[in-house]
Amino acid sequence: MGKPHLYLVDGSGFIFRAYHRLPPLTDPQGTPVGAVYGFTAMLWKLVNELNAAEAPSHLAVVLDAGSHTFRNDMYADYKANRPPPPEDLLPQFPLIRDAVRAFSIPCIEEAGVEADDIIASYAKVALAAGYDVTIVSSDKDLMQLVEPGLDLYDTMANKRIDREAVIEKFGVPPEKVGEVLALMGDTADNIPGVRGVGPKTAAELIVQFGDVEGVIAGIEAIRKPKLKATLAESINMARLSRELVRLKDDVPLAEPLDALGLRPPPPAPLAAFLGKHGFKAMLAKLSREGGDEGRAATAAVQAEQPKFVHADYETVTTAERLHAWIMDARAVGVVAIDTETDSVDQMRARLVGVSLATAPGCACYIPVDHRSGDGLLAEKVDQLGLSEVLEALRPLLADPAVLKVGQNLKYDMVVLRQHGIELLAPFDDTMLLSYALDAGRGHHGMDELSAKHLGHTPISFKMVTGGVASAKADFSQVPLRAATDYAAEDADVTLRLHTVFKDRLWREQVTRIYEQVDRPLLPVVASMEIAGIRVDRAALAGLSAAYEIEIARLEGEIHEAAGGPFTIGSPKQLGEVLFERMKLPSGRKSSKTGAWATDVTELERLAESGIEVAAKVLEWRQLSKLKSTYTDALQAQINPKTDRVHTNFALAATTTGRLSSNDPNLQNIPIRTELGRRIRHAFVAAPGHVLMAADYNQIELRLVAHVADVPELKAVYAEGGDVHALTAREVFGEVNRDTRARAKTINFSIIYGISAFGLAQRLGIDRGEAARYIDLYFSRFPGIRNYMAETINAAKDKGFVTTLFGRKCHAPLITSRNQGERQFAERAVVNARIQGTAADIIKRAMVAMPPALAAGGLGARMLLQVHDELVFEVPEGEVEATTAVVRGVMENAHRPLVELSVPLGVEVGTGISWGDAH
């Protein structure tokens, strides 16, 4: 036996560091456990993985018991300016104690003193008893204790801190560290120290005078007049600080030294703890390395993991059973519902079946329109009729006493409405719940959510339909047993997810954004999708034909210039032709693939230096884009039944709270060039109607003015002035067309999280000049710099930022060690608060719009949302009245949830087409 070696773990210090260094993990129950995971991994390492020479024979974890200690009696403001711990760290504190207990290690805390004092006291006794001591911490206060036989160990950096390391860090040996700390003070603990004295000066003074008292006695010998003056003023503060940083090393020991002897932890409680929080890697290690006992304990835990257990799901084929399920749902008051159809296109989807879940593991599937796969008639399948089932479900789905739960409920709502059934409040959508809680931390599809929160991977759609003989099989051909296993499971999963999320909603303070913004938006957007928008097919076909001719002409000319045919649409071939075959003055190569860059900026550069083929490629590109993405694709998207185009608005796709639009995307219809704008003219009103477009004017910049509290910007908006002109005057000293245009670019760059490089590129100037503009801008509008810094700090602290309405936008990369990733996240959060708040506002406007139109007796329908614009189809005689309602709703959409110090401006236009409405 060698010398006994005591390890004292500074638990509280470790948790804070682990919290900030590790990603925000959550366990299967949804509890945040990032710091707990780091702490557990650290204990594991200490107990199992240190080599024999440095392994502990004795071990204790020391924690801070409460906030009030004897130091508060000495100095009321001690640790007073410390912010409260982040909200997702709070629930982790009790889990830390669970972790220590799981390892069967003593956990020591004592009211009235800090962990540091307990550590100092144990260290003293242990050293006297002939132990070696290691303190697991990187806290600078504890560096005072280093002496022969005692070192600090920073497990995260895997670094030991001995006497030499202390001297290197502080410039003085450990026994003098307390003196240096007293002079320099500590903002985190609110130890005053001496103003203006940092680590350098403090060390110099202590080297010269020995200790704080020596400095005080020798004040007259100090030559620097300013330092001398502040020292003379701060004598009392220096003495107080010296006492505050002095560790108390005579705290009575709660446990005698030999009670801290380390034994291999019994595997059963450890396995239970690791299993409960989903620390699978460590559980697997325990199984591998913990011998027979470890393997047994691990197996036992894995066997009782919250498994996704359920009896066989029921296929409902009789009226009696259907009514039994409906009665059950009514009795419970909650039902998860999922519809199965034969198409992903909700406007064409035929209802094939409905599944219900009323309790975990308790779910059924009601087929209504399955066809047997071998071509036999529908009557061959044993199922209830569509209308019978729908009529039975109708009152349930409209029942105000039954909470309807769905995953992406908008889809079910649209399908049901197409079959004449309304799904009415109260309802919840697990996708939207996940979005409110976890936007920016992964996606919100059911399979992903189930794996993440339930530890269960549902049967995949592909697997079910893949089992059917025909290659193009849809769900109606899936045999009932397989269909039931799949469909009922989805309802079951949805119901279980709902339980997990509902519980987190209040705790994580996102109830308002969910209940006041995203959830009420769901039926509104469903109506917009069903409404669709009329598109002039002939006009699009005409454009396609015209583009076709131009494309062919350009293709010929480009091939001729290139000296032979090639695929112009292939960036790879185009780059080789331009820069290798034609030997044009070459520019950038992509950093990733090493391919020649052939994007607009590059081709424009060539075109400007008179190279005609570059201009032709640009034109070819533009026309090809317009034809393939718009004029051709949109024609194919016209629904034959309604003769309109029905987009899909994704409610949970972006990290900022915006909607997105797909199949087709109607949020990126061209407008910036005249050629593209023709496509917008093909979006037309139904007979007897006009289209109305209502845009928020500069909403994001207005929000910057409010959030960053910039008086000058706010004044301009209040007076209806020109913000870009203001910026031009402040930054360039004069307002003309050129400076105003550049000021506009600068203003935009603020919204995006400015960088000198980015601005330089946009303005076509060098970086230094761009940096000067930015400096000038910040000095004129200091609120903006503060806003950006505060936003980034908040994000680093919490892992997310919030909009004015309380929407959380997570940015896990904000603490990345990779600088590029981190800076990217910093710009993203600066933008997210603004973009997200604007998204909240227009969403509130959309929620308020249908009742406001109805109250005015108006027949207008809301068709589209394009981030800061709403498009309506308005009966011809109602333009004026509708304009007033629309403007009123949009300009007041933030109220009463949020008050703004700038007005919101809305511009409204009407016309026979979308192009004419602008």
Place this chain on the structure above:
DNA sequence: TGCGTCACG
């Protein structure tokens, strides 16, 4: 499937 490109806010 990933990449480059480009349409929008």
Place this chain on the structure above:
DNA sequence: GACGTACGTGACGCAG
């Protein structure tokens, strides 16, 4: 001092 850089989307064609 080097490093890569505006923020948020979706759709298309090409090439592996």
